[in-house]
Amino acid sequence: MYKDAGQGLVEYSLILLFIALAIILILSIFGTELADVYSNIIENIP
Numbered sequence: 001m002y003k004d005a006g007q008g009l010v011e012y013s014l015i016l017l018f019i020a021l022a023i024i025l026i027l028s029i030f031g032t033e034l035a036d037v038y039s040n041i042i043e044n045i046p
Contacts, residue, residue: 027034
């Protein structure tokens with residue numbers, strides 16, 4: 001019974017880890033393009 005007590009916490013931690021790694025990977029690949037899009041949006045706001 002006590003062996004499974006922390007299983008849910010470990011699973012949620014692994015899911016959050018994979019999401020964080022995916023975000024870091026996406027930002028490292030598309031970071032400059034996203035920065036350009038963001039700066040264009042900011043420049044065009046009156």
